[in-house]
Amino acid sequence: MIRRILVLTLLLLLITAPPARAASPDPWRWPLDDHAIGERFDPPATDYGRGHRGVDLAGTAGDVVRAVAAGQVVFAGQVGGVGVVTIDHGGERSTYQPVRPRAKVGDAVRPGQVIGVLLGSPSHCSGACLHLGRLAGDDYLDPLDLLGGGRYRLISPDGKPPPPPAGVGGALRRPVGGPITSPFGMRIHPVTGVRKLHDGTDFGVPCGTPVHAAAGGSVVGRSSRGAYGKRVVIRHRPGFETTYNHLSAQSVSVGERVRPGQVIGRSGTTGLSTGCHLHFMVLKGGRSVNPQGFL
Ligand SMILES: [Zn+2]
Ligand SMILES: [Zn+2]
Incomplete structure (x- = not known):
């Protein structure tokens, strides 16, 4: 019995552990208040060669x-x-x-x-x-x-970073119905205990539920591999995108214009996912922000 629990726990860990190398890591914020860059990165040709490793x-x-x-x-x-x-x-x-x-x-x-x-x-x-x-x-x-x-x-070499692009704040519609099963933010992984950013909002819906574009825009991404599984990325304006992840089916292609509310795919559990749900993300300037600020 104990053996069985151990094996099950291990399996769960394998299924839910984050991938060793995420497809696209989250952006970094500056470690110093100053943003002045001195010597740049210059990777060495060999493990022991000269270079600048940072x-x-x-x-x-x-x-x-x-x-x-x-x-x-x-x-x-x-x-x-x-x-x-x-x-x-x-x-x-x-x-x-x-x-x-x-x-x-x-x-x-x-x-x-x-x-x-x-x-x-x-x-x-x-x-x-x-x-x-x-x-x-x-x-x-x-x-x-x-x-x-x-x-x-x-x-601006010395000034503040540029202001974020004007969003469509409050103008996004929910891509699916269903309860929010996990909000955006830091969470402690239920199995590994690791504290990690949950970079989107999860809606609990059965697999196969139609997923709607949160606003009008053009499809700039459609992929099937990696932690996000089958994924669609819609750009609503420069620097402002929404993504729909773990889909079971994608019904739009890159370059296609979509209307607000248009069905762009079906919910699923592809990629690193433990059950049917929609992982919905909002990207501002490439950085994931809380979707609930726009819904
Ligand atoms: Zn250095
Ligand atoms: Zn999620």
Whole structure:
């Protein structure tokens, strides 16, 4: 009996555990209040080659350093005399140095939560800088891809990030009926206990329920693989999209114009899903925001 429970628990873990490498990780927020970029990412040709395995962000010693995304602290201490904090975001990790850690291993952190204080030395910049790294397994990736660094700099190197595009706030219609079974926000996984952002709103509906476009727009995405399963992405205006996930069927194609309320597919449980439901997302500037702010 106990054996059976153990096997079942393991199976559940396998079914519900997040994928090792998410198809598209959530965007990062800036770890320093300053958005000045020093040396950029320059991946080495070999594992031991020269290169720059991260991006340097100019700062001042004593600046607070913030988590770029939600996750769990997996290292906070010294590596070769340099203070380092590492956060696991469920598939990818972010690293920060040189910092005096203000978080402990095992801490769950929110995006923007202070995890350390920037140190002036040792530094490989002329002034104080934060070396921010991004890792997927053993691979180094460019942190700026998630920070949207280039975009902000082009608009104004020193100013505030551009205002989010004017949304269709309050103008989205519910894509399906049915109760909200899981809202947008941080949640603790019922099986793994891991704290993770739930990046959409779940509506509990039977598989095969018609799914309606939340507003008019054009279909810019239709995919079938990865954690979101069969998925449709509709752009309502530049920088403002809705996505419909875990579908059993898609009835629109990329490039197609859709009217508000048009049926774009059927609900299902494809991808990383444990039962029939619609996982509905709203993306503003590529970042998932709470759909309930628009319904
Ligand atoms: Zn560096
Ligand atoms: Zn969901």
